[in-house]
Amino acid sequence: MQRFADLADRLHCAPHSRAQIALISDYLAATTDPHRGWAIGLLAGTLVLPVTSRTVASDILDGYEDARLAEWSKDYVGDVFETAALLWPEPSVSKGPPPLDDAVCAMLDVRTAADLGALVAGWMGHLDAPGRWLLLRIAAGLAPVTVSVSVVKVAIAEFARVGVDDIEEIWHGLNPPYLDLFAWLDGHGSRPEVQSESMFRPFMPAATLTGESAERRRFDNAEFAAEWQWDGVRVQISSTGGVTRVFSRRGDDLSTALPELCGGAWGDAVLDGELVSINGPPGEVNRRLGRKKSSARLCREVPVEVRVFDILFRDGRDLRRLALSDRRELLEDFMRDCGDVPATLSPLLDYDHSDDLQRLRGEARRAGVRGLLLKRRAGPYLHSASAGEWYAWPRAPLCTRLAALYVQRGDSTAVGSSLTFTLGAARAPGAGDGALVPVGKMDIASDESGFDKIEEWIGENTQERFGPVRSLAPGLAFLVEFDAVIASARRKSGIVLRAPRLRQILWGESPDNIARLDQLTTLIDG
Amino acid sequence: MASLLRPDTWLYPTGRGLYCAPGDFYIDPGRRVDRAVVTHGHGDHARPRNVSVLATAETIEIMKVRYGARAAQRFQTAVPGEAVSINGVTVTLVPAGHILGSAQAVLEWQGQRIVVSGDYKRRRDPTCELFEPVRCDVFITEATFGLPIFRHEPDAREIGRFLASCRMFPDRTHLVGAYGLGKCQRFIALLRDAGYDAPVWLHSGMLALCALYGDFGIDLGDIRPVSEARKNDLAGGVVIAPPGEASGRLARRVSDPVNVFASGWMRVRAHARRRGVELPLVLSDHADWPEIIETVRDTGAEEVWVTHGREEALLHQMTRMGVNGRALSSVGRDGRVS
Numbered sequence: 001m002q003r004f005a006d007l008a009d010r011l012h013c014a015p016h017s018r019a020q021i022a023l024i025s026d027y028l029a030a031t032t033d034p035h036r037g038w039a040i041g042l043l044a045g046t047l048v049l050p051v052t053s054r055t056v057a058s059d060i061l062d063g064y065e066d067a068r069l070a071e072w073s074k075d076y077v078g079d080v081f082e083t084a085a086l087l088w089p090e091p092s093v094s095k096g097p098p099p100l101d102d103a104v105c106a107m108l109d110v111r112t113a114a115d116l117g118a119l120v121a122g123w124m125g126h127l128d129a130p131g132r133w134l135l136l137r138i139a140a141g142l143a144p145v146t147v148s149v150s151v152v153k154v155a156i157a158e159f160a161r162v163g164v165d166d167i168e169e170i171w172h173g174l175n176p177p178y179l180d181l182f183a184w185l186d187g188h189g190s191r192p193e194v195q196s197e198s199m200f201r202p203f204m205p206a207a208t209l210t211g212e213s214a215e216r217r218r219f220d221n222a223e224f225a226a227e228w229q230w231d232g233v234r235v236q237i238s239s240t241g242g243v244t245r246v247f248s249r250r251g252d253d254l255s256t257a258l259p260e261l262c263g264g265a266w267g268d269a270v271l272d273g274e275l276v277s278i279n280g281p282p283g284e285v286n287r288r289l290g291r292k293k294s295s296a297r298l299c300r301e302v303p304v305e306v307r308v309f310d311i312l313f314r315d316g317r318d319l320r321r322l323a324l325s326d327r328r329e330l331l332e333d334f335m336r337d338c339g340d341v342p343a344t345l346s347p348l349l350d351y352d353h354s355d356d357l358q359r360l361r362g363e364a365r366r367a368g369v370r371g372l373l374l375k376r377r378a379g380p381y382l383h384s385a386s387a388g389e390w391y392a393w394p395r396a397p398l399c400t401r402l403a404a405l406y407v408q409r410g411d412s413t414a415v416g417s418s419l420t421f422t423l424g425a426a427r428a429p430g431a432g433d434g435a436l437v438p439v440g441k442m443d444i445a446s447d448e449s450g451f452d453k454i455e456e457w458i459g460e461n462t463q464e465r466f467g468p469v470r471s472l473a474p475g476l477a478f479l480v481e482f483d484a485v486i487a488s489a490r491r492k493s494g495i496v497l498r499a500p501r502l503r504q505i506l507w508g509e510s511p512d513n514i515a516r517l518d519q520l521t522t523l524i525d526g
Numbered sequence: 527m528a529s530l531l532r533p534d535t536w537l538y539p540t541g542r543g544l545y546c547a548p549g550d551f552y553i554d555p556g557r558r559v560d561r562a563v564v565t566h567g568h569g570d571h572a573r574p575r576n577v578s579v580l581a582t583a584e585t586i587e588i589m590k591v592r593y594g595a596r597a598a599q600r601f602q603t604a605v606p607g608e609a610v611s612i613n614g615v616t617v618t619l620v621p622a623g624h625i626l627g628s629a630q631a632v633l634e635w636q637g638q639r640i641v642v643s644g645d646y647k648r649r650r651d652p653t654c655e656l657f658e659p660v661r662c663d664v665f666i667t668e669a670t671f672g673l674p675i676f677r678h679e680p681d682a683r684e685i686g687r688f689l690a691s692c693r694m695f696p697d698r699t700h701l702v703g704a705y706g707l708g709k710c711q712r713f714i715a716l717l718r719d720a721g722y723d724a725p726v727w728l729h730s731g732m733l734a735l736c737a738l739y740g741d742f743g744i745d746l747g748d749i750r751p752v753s754e755a756r757k758n759d760l761a762g763g764v765v766i767a768p769p770g771e772a773s774g775r776l777a778r779r780v781s782d783p784v785n786v787f788a789s790g791w792m793r794v795r796a797h798a799r800r801r802g803v804e805l806p807l808v809l810s811d812h813a814d815w816p817e818i819i820e821t822v823r824d825t826g827a828e829e830v831w832v833t834h835g836r837e838e839a840l841l842h843q844m845t846r847m848g849v850n851g852r853a854l855s856s857v858g859r860d861g862r863v864s
């Protein structure tokens with residue numbers, strides 16, 4: 001377990017994914033089964049503990065020998081889990097923590113939060129500070145450290161010197177501690193067979209085009225098919241042997257939330273499409289996914305369907321190596337033949353050249369879609385991003401002036417650091433300075449020009465701190481591009497901006513020029 | 527040692543620094559004075575241009591290297607453990623374990639003893655003498671790491687993590703941010719103790735002080751100026767630079783370095799991430815929380831004056847221990863113009 005703790009500690013501060021990949025593959029090479037498989041499960045989030053406790057860390061702080069020292073420490077560190085790990089006494093004589101396998105198996109057997117707490121307390125005295133932090137996070141059901149699943153897969157591939165596609169293909173059919181996977185990678189077994197069951201297959205991604213790059217590119221209907229990019233949630237429908245499952249982009253199983261889809265007569269196929277709400281505004285579809293199960297009433301209130309645009313398997317045959325144009329024909333056949341399902345075929349758009357696309361894109365907002373998708377007709381269905389295959393060309397953004405209300409330092413494991421600003425709109429004309437309400441959050445990365453100046457300004461204009469969040473004095477505003485205004489009942493402003501992006505930093509902008517809430521509200525989609 | 531004499535009538539902070547009234551001298555004065563006792567060579571303790579300075583031989587040489595002719599008009603060398611009288615006040619410098627030549631100033635007057643510890647640490651350091659606790663009436667302590675979360679890891683463990691990282695990333699330069707006086711030399715000495723004998727590349731500002739350590743018998747092995755390195759010398763090598771420099775021009779000379787920072791602050795990983803440190807090493811020349819508490823106990827002081835850092839939490843802890851704690855900045859403030 002200490003070795004995994006050391007890995008997590010290094011990953012936590014790793015500046016880029018290359019370093020993370022090197023650290024993980026190094027760990028895999030130096031660690032035996034089943035420990036390394038549990039570690040992968042913890043890093044990728046595929047290992048789910050039956051019992052977790054959010055309060056393990058705060059309980060430790062509450063029980064610390066002196067309340068004021070605990071409070072000052074927490075104020076200084078910020079994070080409750082790290083504070084609790086640092087305050088816990090150092091091991092004096094320790095036999096060392098249990099091996100990861102023993103620890104994970106014990107946690108998998110736990111049935112009550114109290115038992116989990118007792119297990120954790122027993123191990124704390126045998127771990128160093130980063131190890132204790134890791135343990136508390138795991139016990140709380142949090143990711144031990146923020147690593148993307150794709151980094152984990154690439155690391156496994158690099159460790160075993162196989163292609164990442166080989167891992168990707170079988171990944172969703174395997175479970176921690178991945179004994180069959182490592183047996184195969186070590187050359188002691190055959191590649192795990194995971195074809196039979198209805199199983200998630202990785203999606204084909206689309207590269208996003210910015211306005212200028214799209215205009216420079218010439219698209220031609222003979223080479224690229226065009227479709228609307230529907231405003232919903234990408235899903236995969238995997239149906240075989242009378243069992244249908246629906247998966248999200250990340251491979252999460254959404255089946256129980258979408259009973260009308262799973263009850264459909266799909267036959268034997270794997271389909272790719274976008275789940276949309278039939279009547280309501282685009283955001284409505286998330287109401288169906290927000291909970292594990294959908295009640296009959298919710299299904300009636302928010303009816304959904306799938307706009308299907310690709311077919312990956314038909315009657316057990318893998319179609320992904322076929323060209324898109326061939327898959328499209330098979331998809332059209334399939335949709336004609338299949339039974340009663342809540343799905344429609346996503347139509348291809350007619351165009352001659354790029355000017356037509358420009359015009360279609362201009363109509364996207366009125367049509368209630370997010371933009372255009374352009375797909376190379378001759379291309380196969382790939383699950384790693386490949387240049388020149390699929391493009392998403394979002395509709396032209398909206399743009400407005402918004403004030404910076406709060407700022408928080410973002411995750412800095414990516415290349416460089418970032419700041420996350422809470423953006424404010426004016427409540428009503430002439431309602432005074434304090435009348436700004438939050439309407440969304442926007443990240444600014446450290447490679448943005450003007451970032452240093454912003455950091456300096458924040459240093460001099462912080463008003464209050466609430467943990468990691470600082471409230472800011474007036475004076476910093478942004479010209480912000482955003483995709484849409486979404487109604488949001490749980491927010492004070494009643495709205496939230498979708499996909500806000502910095503266009504320009506505005507210094508010394510007059511408060512009169514900040515967008516008013518009532519103006520933004522008129523832009524709500526749907 | 528109980529006495530009716532109030533200690534804050536004869537030692538108290540002033541605008542120029544901590545002042546010993548009967549001896550008419552200052553300890554680590556922040557501004558130019560006639561007579562100074564200097565605990566160690568760091569810039570916030572040893573200032574240039576004082577008229578007369580009492581310090582250890584090592585501290586005097588460090589001041590000369592750093593300040594040249596401006597260092598002071600007159601130096602008086604104090605031999606550790608040997609008492610000197612200044613206007614009737616007995617002054618003894620005793621090792622503080624902080625950096626080469628660092629000392630506590632032990633002051634005695636009319637049967638009362640006050641120890642000004644300066645900066646100190648308790649663990650063994652190959653580049654300086656071990657801290658010696660002295661029984662006293664008043665102990666003046668730093669509170670740099672005055673929170674119970676601060677506990678420094680064993681040196682050998684942190685150096686082990688560093689060397690493991692060098693093995694894991696054999697093509698990347700390990701760029702170590704460390705203060706040029708003390709931490710830099712201790713880090714190299716610890717590397718050498720751990721068997722690392724490849725050249726260590728140094729920022730040019732660090733060379734003179736490293737040479738001085740050599741003069742005092744501390745062998746740092748093969749050290750070279752980084753300006754003389756060719757690009758492939760640095761791949762897989764170790765470069766040490768002051769914390770500010772490590773991220774600036776130097777960082778651009780080495781591609782994709784592992785940013786290392788050796789400091790007690792690195793105990794809090796959130797700190798490390800915020801500073802873009804990839805390999806935080808918890809290695810400090812200041813006492814951590816348990817060391818401060820242990821030292822207060824060892825001195826047997828009934829009164830502890832706290833300075834430099836997180837005074838609030840340490841004062842609270844003194845109360846819990848039944849010791850009379852005061853913030854040094856508040857000492858002597860009642861009723862006397864200072």
Ligand SMILES: [Zn+2]
Pocket residue numbers: 566568571624645
């Ligand atoms: Zn110092």
